[in-house]
Amino acid sequence: MESKEARGVREIESRHQALGLAGEHLLEMYYYMALARALDERMWVLQRAGKVPFVISGQGHEGAQAGVMYAIDRDLDWFVPYYRSVCAVLMKGMTPRELMLSLFAKAEDPSSGGRQMPGHYGHPRYKILSTSSPVGTQYPHAVGIAYAAKVRKTGEICVVSIGDGGTSQGDWHEALNFASIHRCPVVFVVENNGYAISVPQELQMAVRDIAVRAQGYGIPGYTVDGSDVLAVYAVAKEAVERARRGEGPSLVECKVVRLTAHSSDDRQEKYRPVEELEAIRSVDPLVVFRHYLERAGIMDEAKYTEIHTRIREEVDDATTYAELAPYPDPLTATRHVYFEENGE
Amino acid sequence: MESKEARGVREIESRHQALGLAGEHLLEMYYYMALARALDERMWVLQRAGKVPFVISGQGHEGAQAGVMYAIDRDLDWFVPYYRSVCAVLMKGMTPRELMLSLFAKAEDPSSGGRQMPGHYGHPRYKILSTSSPVGTQYPHAVGIAYAAKVRKTGEICVVSIGDGGTSQGDWHEALNFASIHRCPVVFVVENNGYAISVPQELQMAVRDIAVRAQGYGIPGYTVDGSDVLAVYAVAKEAVERARRGEGPSLVECKVVRLTAHSSDDRQEKYRPVEELEAIRSVDPLVVFRHYLERAGIMDEAKYTEIHTRIREEVDDATTYAELAPYPDPLTATRHVYFEENGE
Amino acid sequence: MAELRLIDAINQALHEEMERDERVLVLGEDVGRKGGVFGATEGLYDRFGGERVIDTPLAESSIVGVAIGMAANGLLPVAEIQFADFIFPAMNQILSEAARMRYRSNGAFGCPLVIRAPYGGGVHGALYHSQSVEAFFAHIPGLKVVVPYHPGDAKGLLKASIRDPDPVLFFEHKKLYRMVRGEVPEGDYIVPLGKAAIRREGKDLSVFAYGLMLHEALVAAEEVAKEGIDAEVVDLRTLRPLDKETLLASVRKTNRALIVYEDNGFLGYGAELAAILAEEAFFDLDAPIMRVTGPEVPAVPYAPPLERWFMPDARRIAEAMRRLAQY
Amino acid sequence: MAELRLIDAINQALHEEMERDERVLVLGEDVGRKGGVFGATEGLYDRFGGERVIDTPLAESSIVGVAIGMAANGLLPVAEIQFADFIFPAMNQILSEAARMRYRSNGAFGCPLVIRAPYGGGVHGALYHSQSVEAFFAHIPGLKVVVPYHPGDAKGLLKASIRDPDPVLFFEHKKLYRMVRGEVPEGDYIVPLGKAAIRREGKDLSVFAYGLMLHEALVAAEEVAKEGIDAEVVDLRTLRPLDKETLLASVRKTNRALIVYEDNGFLGYGAELAAILAEEAFFDLDAPIMRVTGPEVPAVPYAPPLERWFMPDARRIAEAMRRLAQY
Numbered sequence A, B: 001m002e003s004k005e006a007r008g009v010r011e012i013e014s015r016h017q018a019l020g021l022a023g024e025h026l027l028e029m030y031y032y033m034a035l036a037r038a039l040d041e042r043m044w045v046l047q048r049a050g051k052v053p054f055v056i057s058g059q060g061h062e063g064a065q066a067g068v069m070y071a072i073d074r075d076l077d078w079f080v081p082y083y084r085s086v087c088a089v090l091m092k093g094m095t096p097r098e099l100m101l102s103l104f105a106k107a108e109d110p111s112s113g114g115r116q117m118p119g120h121y122g123h124p125r126y127k128i129l130s131t132s133s134p135v136g137t138q139y140p141h142a143v144g145i146a147y148a149a150k151v152r153k154t155g156e157i158c159v160v161s162i163g164d165g166g167t168s169q170g171d172w173h174e175a176l177n178f179a180s181i182h183r184c185p186v187v188f189v190v191e192n193n194g195y196a197i198s199v200p201q202e203l204q205m206a207v208r209d210i211a212v213r214a215q216g217y218g219i220p221g222y223t224v225d226g227s228d229v230l231a232v233y234a235v236a237k238e239a240v241e242r243a244r245r246g247e248g249p250s251l252v253e254c255k256v257v258r259l260t261a262h263s264s265d266d267r268q269e270k271y272r273p274v275e276e277l278e279a280i281r282s283v284d285p286l287v288v289f290r291h292y293l294e295r296a297g298i299m300d301e302a303k304y305t306e307i308h309t310r311i312r313e314e315v316d317d318a319t320t321y322a323e324l325a326p327y328p329d330p331l332t333a334t335r336h337v338y339f340e341e342n343g344e
Numbered sequence C, D: 001m002a003e004l005r006l007i008d009a010i011n012q013a014l015h016e017e018m019e020r021d022e023r024v025l026v027l028g029e030d031v032g033r034k035g036g037v038f039g040a041t042e043g044l045y046d047r048f049g050g051e052r053v054i055d056t057p058l059a060e061s062s063i064v065g066v067a068i069g070m071a072a073n074g075l076l077p078v079a080e081i082q083f084a085d086f087i088f089p090a091m092n093q094i095l096s097e098a099a100r101m102r103y104r105s106n107g108a109f110g111c112p113l114v115i116r117a118p119y120g121g122g123v124h125g126a127l128y129h130s131q132s133v134e135a136f137f138a139h140i141p142g143l144k145v146v147v148p149y150h151p152g153d154a155k156g157l158l159k160a161s162i163r164d165p166d167p168v169l170f171f172e173h174k175k176l177y178r179m180v181r182g183e184v185p186e187g188d189y190i191v192p193l194g195k196a197a198i199r200r201e202g203k204d205l206s207v208f209a210y211g212l213m214l215h216e217a218l219v220a221a222e223e224v225a226k227e228g229i230d231a232e233v234v235d236l237r238t239l240r241p242l243d244k245e246t247l248l249a250s251v252r253k254t255n256r257a258l259i260v261y262e263d264n265g266f267l268g269y270g271a272e273l274a275a276i277l278a279e280e281a282f283f284d285l286d287a288p289i290m291r292v293t294g295p296e297v298p299a300v301p302y303a304p305p306l307e308r309w310f311m312p313d314a315r316r317i318a319e320a321m322r323r324l325a326q327y
């Protein structure tokens, strides 16, 4: 008889293999998740050290983001992020240096040239739309991008992300409605971490699963455990393929955890019970996924060290690079209000 | 053996009796529906005759409105109307004269003193909130009224109406979300006539029944034939009682027909097929209900003549009264921008 | 050259631009089968089909929000807001998104988007179908704001707006749609944004106006001309960016300024004209800067006597001209 | 009398008003358990409970829209918009509904509603957490717009706003929250809306400002005083309705006007002050009306050198005073 352990490995292997994923794919996802986490943690350290005034980030959301982004064509497709999309924008092509340049608000920051707060990603080359702060506005943008893709027959689809609180905005509803009428190739992602700053889900909505709203637009809705990268990938893949086939949008709700305070301006101990803050550590997607990789024999100690050494170097490099980079010159501050004939 | 006809009558009787309604109740509902229709038709005549510049009205919606308004406590409860709520505001207490005064924009118009276009109802005494033109804004208002009723323990509930097009607005979503979280005593009515001016339902939403959206807020949703007054009443009664019991909001979608053009500025022949315009006549709620009353032996020729004679007199009286009434004095036009100490 | 009405000129510009460039697309409530509630998009649906002439859901925020996304991905959307009064649900998308897409991305993303909106009173539209809302938008860096008066301008300005790489709000006065005719060149031409036009040269005083008020100002100018007052009438055409040179040059010539707008006075568009003149042409002024504006109430009331009371008109403008000329 | 910070004065006013009148209720994002992102509603949830201190969904239009309904049915809601930058989703509810409920119903319905919103730059908030948005609202008849500077005022003005039968927008400068202390009388008192305050009497020129800029103007006034320039500094406090008497009286005394605001200049709030002065105090003016404002870009950028570049400050105000005094 097969040992219990061996059977476990087989089950696990069949899980990612059934999804058409090999070990190297999983390692790539893990790498981005761990990179995002490491960058993210460094940002908090820098903020605590007084080197930057503000940080907002995605710790706890990495699994959901990795699962979704792995399901798209990262060169062809569009992504409309939000401020927690650290892992997602890295997968879409942004580099650790680019993220750190934005944290430090340096001239070279490709998202905004140091004009926006950190977390406001954007990059035309990587097809990441520029982000603003008002929650919810990005959802209609994604629909427009998808509509244009359809009219222009580019084959692109568009993925857009938001938090649970963001679903309360009128724009959220209007976007789902518009997209479903015109079968726009868009995947609506909600990263539901149960809080909007301090406001718990029960005060944000009267339902447990946001995905039930999909029915109200005649589109598929999925609720998936955001700590389970493969489960997210499976669901996202379905949604992406549906969009690609021209059948229209889907709504993908990933249940995630917010491991940090909302931002460096927040103190979550004030409104979250200690037990909760302890409990969520156990569903940290990075821990869960690492465990999976180990059990599946994809990652061992050596591999782990190799990946994390590389990440550490990248984060160090990015930090140093960005810290030393120059601030934007005030003389440039009046630029790009309007198109400039000889701009850039 | 009982004749087919007699059996029909018994079935019919049991239908309204099962709802606790007697013949006189049905006659009251019929009266209001017919009064609304007669006033409404007169308004169009006056507009065509060049006596007033504009009319917008509710022909085809009267059954839904009568069914809903009969289910509330018309003295105690609040109503937040929209421009098709002719029958509803009459049932809530407004008089034909008051409606005609607003059509003619006369000083005595209680809704706005001639400041607003016709159809913008409002009356504090009847607990009808003042209406504006931007579609959708009234939904959150109704939630606030209901929230206040709950906090102040007044026992009131609030009914609010909108068209199918209005459900696309962000405010619609935000209102349902807020009300469901706080279990506000509000009944959300949608009078779905399949068009928003020229835009057909298929271009307004990807679902057939708007009521399916209720699930997205964890509240009951009903789709009901708005030409069937008793069916509407039954559903509305349930929703009203639920609200009264403190269990929160419901969504009631009434499928109705728009018998006229959107307004006197519109020509619906341009975008509606002739066959459709003919077909909808057969579900005219007034015709359907009259037929029911006749079969149930509640209304005969004499009763019909009596009611319609009274209505004709009321409409004539209202028309004459309003036509002769004076316009507002321009000297009053600067008043009521802000509260006036010695106002009124 | 054909004598067309404003509405025809706009319709023609839309037809020609959609024909010229397949990236141009029209969206809004009732713009398709119905051809728009004022007929501005008449014929487009039949010509270009539902994919490029979209009857949208009744939701202005998404009309603009979706258009922003379209613009980001290679289209040139022309959104219609059915009445300018209903633009406010889209305020956040216009101000926070369209107007600063370029600035916030340090020039990486643009937002080539036109928002057309019929505005203005005098059409029995009452509180919510009569508003002049240009002041809200002319304040916003990153937007351009255009208000045509002459039909020939309307066509050329709309074409310029559609080809402009930045978001343009294009306000069309409802009463002007079918009121005056003007020469509209056939075929393709552009009236550049950011340039005012002197509609009537004069030496005694300068009147600055746009939209319907420009028309009233011209009528008033002819009236006072009979009394020997020679007014210069400047059609601002583009409210943002403002053609400051023309503004200042005119006042330096006439030494008197009258500013006319239909909106309520307090912080309406003309306040900025007055502020600029009071700072930059102070020593050229021989008289107080005068304004003729709508009254300080929330909007145009419906009853005919109240609507008449609200609307600034040639009579009131002429009176102000006479007072101004007396200094 | 205690020396309090602006934020404490506001918190105190809210506590006292909720204690005084059980119709008063607070709603907004994070105003409950967290006590507001700036702490303005600290302690209210514990004292008055979740029914009167509502942590709302993240949806500004419904925050205001629901509050309007509450006001119609007997409550006195105080809504918080977390940052003034996020008020625009609620623009339609504020402008089309709250501001004209009374006018459109010919006085039958009112809308006793307060909307509090932290505004302003200089706090590393970047494009979307730094805006000055008062110009959009001060233009709207039917609204009142208040911007306190002094903590003592803040308490009295907020109380007056809560008791006012009309909708009041109450803008609080984020940088002032914890920057200056001022005497705040204990217990109940009111500072009436619609009255400016002369913070510094002077005879050479008048400076008009509010919020953080008032502070900068006072610093600048002391600086130029050393050079013999005696500036009068007027704290407008209420932007709508404007205290025109104080404005005009001050300029009639000093014959010189400097207007300061943080928002971008074009059609910012001070444009109206200039327009009024240029019309009604023209012959009292000995010099051009000057403005010191934020630059003409969409909003305050984040990087420290850019943020400093944006913000008008005492130095720039003093420079303008010197130039103005030279005429």
Ligand SMILES: Cc1ncc(C[n+]2csc(CCOP(=O)(O)OP(=O)(O)O)c2C)c(N)n1
Residues within 6 Å of the ligand: A084, A133, A134, A135, A136, A162, A163, A164, A165, A166, A167, A191, A193, A195, A196, A197, A258, A262, D029, D058, D060, D082, D086, D089
């Ligand atoms: C329109 C708007 N209102 C308020 C805010 C302030 N704000 C920023 S993030 C946030 C909470 C967002 O919660 P959620 O959508 O659940 O995302 P999460 O941060 O939990 O991932 C709030 C209230 C904002 N940025 N925009």
Ligand SMILES: Cc1ncc(C[n+]2csc(CCOP(=O)(O)OP(=O)(O)O)c2C)c(N)n1
Residues within 6 Å of the ligand: B084, B133, B134, B135, B136, B162, B163, B164, B165, B166, B167, B191, B193, B195, B196, B197, B258, B262, C029, C058, C060, C082, C086, C089
């Ligand atoms: C915010 C807003 N946008 C546009 C309009 C113009 N408008 C008035 S009624 C209407 C259609 C409404 O359709 P629906 O909600 O289905 O109601 P119905 O008239 O069919 O009863 C439109 C587009 C408006 N009044 N408000």
Ligand SMILES: [Mg+2]
Residues within 6 Å of the ligand: A163, A164, A165, A191, A192, A193, A194, A195, A196, A197
């Ligand atoms: Mg969240």
Ligand SMILES: [Mg+2]
Residues within 6 Å of the ligand: B163, B164, B165, B191, B192, B193, B194, B195, B196, B197
């Ligand atoms: Mg309809």
